[in-house]
Amino acid sequence: MPLSPSRYAAVMREYDRRRADAEAKADAFRAALYEKMPALADTERELTSLAVAQMEARIKGRPFDAGKDAEAREAIRVRRARLLAASGLTEEDLRPHYQCPDCRDTGYIGNDRCHCFAVTAASLRPAQPEMADILKRENFGTLSMDVYDNTTVLTPPGSTVRAYMMGVTAGLVQYAREFSPRSESLLFTGPTGVGKSFLMHCVTAELLSAGFNVLCYTADELSRLFSRQIRERDDEDLQELDEAIAECDLLVIDDLGTEFGNSLDATKLFACINERYLRGKPVLLSTNISMDEAAVRYTERVTSRIATYKSIPLYGQDLRRSARKG
Numbered sequence: 001m002p003l004s005p006s007r008y009a010a011v012m013r014e015y016d017r018r019r020a021d022a023e024a025k026a027d028a029f030r031a032a033l034y035e036k037m038p039a040l041a042d043t044e045r046e047l048t049s050l051a052v053a054q055m056e057a058r059i060k061g062r063p064f065d066a067g068k069d070a071e072a073r074e075a076i077r078v079r080r081a082r083l084l085a086a087s088g089l090t091e092e093d094l095r096p097h098y099q100c101p102d103c104r105d106t107g108y109i110g111n112d113r114c115h116c117f118a119v120t121a122a123s124l125r126p127a128q129p130e131m132a133d134i135l136k137r138e139n140f141g142t143l144s145m146d147v148y149d150n151t152t153v154l155t156p157p158g159s160t161v162r163a164y165m166m167g168v169t170a171g172l173v174q175y176a177r178e179f180s181p182r183s184e185s186l187l188f189t190g191p192t193g194v195g196k197s198f199l200m201h202c203v204t205a206e207l208l209s210a211g212f213n214v215l216c217y218t219a220d221e222l223s224r225l226f227s228r229q230i231r232e233r234d235d236e237d238l239q240e241l242d243e244a245i246a247e248c249d250l251l252v253i254d255d256l257g258t259e260f261g262n263s264l265d266a267t268k269l270f271a272c273i274n275e276r277y278l279r280g281k282p283v284l285l286s287t288n289i290s291m292d293e294a295a296v297r298y299t300e301r302v303t304s305r306i307a308t309y310k311s312i313p314l315y316g317q318d319l320r321r322s323a324r325k326g
């Protein structure tokens with residue numbers, strides 16, 4: 001799905017903002033350092049006047065001793081490095097620290113989009129601004145099996161939660177690795193706090209960094225977006241929401257059944273899920289309500305579509321609550 005011109009402009013504005021931010025921080029750091037160390041400031045001034053002299057010589061056609069110039073520069077650089085080292089710094093510390101060093105926060109490497117582009121674009125979608133932060137915390141790299149109990153054998157699944165989760169995780173790593181916009185849909189079920197969201201975020205992070213277009217919402221966010229969509233008719237992003245949801249490579253809906261207030265409208269939910277189904281595009285869905293409850297809440301049309309998803313039941317204790325206790 002190509003980005004709309006307005007979304008593309010928003011992504012490029014975000015890169016401009018990041019670059020300006022990194023450069024402003026570097027400038028402020030350098031200015032503060034130069035104030036403390038005038039001798040260091042001198043070295044920069046000397047390097048600048050050498051560059052100016054060289055340019056002048058070229059423009060005015062004056063003779064220019066390149067060897068002598070290189071020697072002078074090298075001497076200044078050595079002095080500068082020594083001064084920096086005395087403060088435990090290197091030239092690198094004075095350069096801007098870009099969020100993505102690969103593209104220096106431009107979004108592009110040559111003519112190709114940088115690997116960070118998809119994540120940046122996703123982080124700017126409606127209700128997605130926190131997603132980038134969440135995905136930094138919750139991905140296969142940060143997923144730890146230590147949080148899962150390895151002492152009690154549960155039936156189901158007939159093993160400890162840890163052993164079971166290792167199997168589930170291996171399956172999801174493979175799912176992400178072999179992912180295509182034709183992959184199967186998955187349904188994560190189980191009580192609150194057993195890691196459903198975390199696992200879906202792992203897959204999301206993996207696919208975003210592979211350049212896939214993933215939209216990830218909680219049912220609550222989605223429900224709020226749909227109500228705003230009706231109210232805010234001139235918000236282009238919101239008006240594009242249906243198409244974005246239908247067309248993205250993977251749609252993730254977290255925590256179906258827990259949305260508050262105006263619960264996710266059954267007709268809207270059916271439209272999302274049915275459109276994906278008709279287009280043969282995958283959905284990751286998590287819920288802690290049973291399919292019977294879901295049928296009552298969202299109609300059987302919805303649950304009959306969800307019934308085609310591959311079910312991944314999760315078991316165990318509420319990890320968030322036990323973490324709070326311990």
Ligand SMILES: [Zn+2]
Pocket residue numbers: 100101102103104105106107108114115116117
């Ligand atoms: Zn980049």
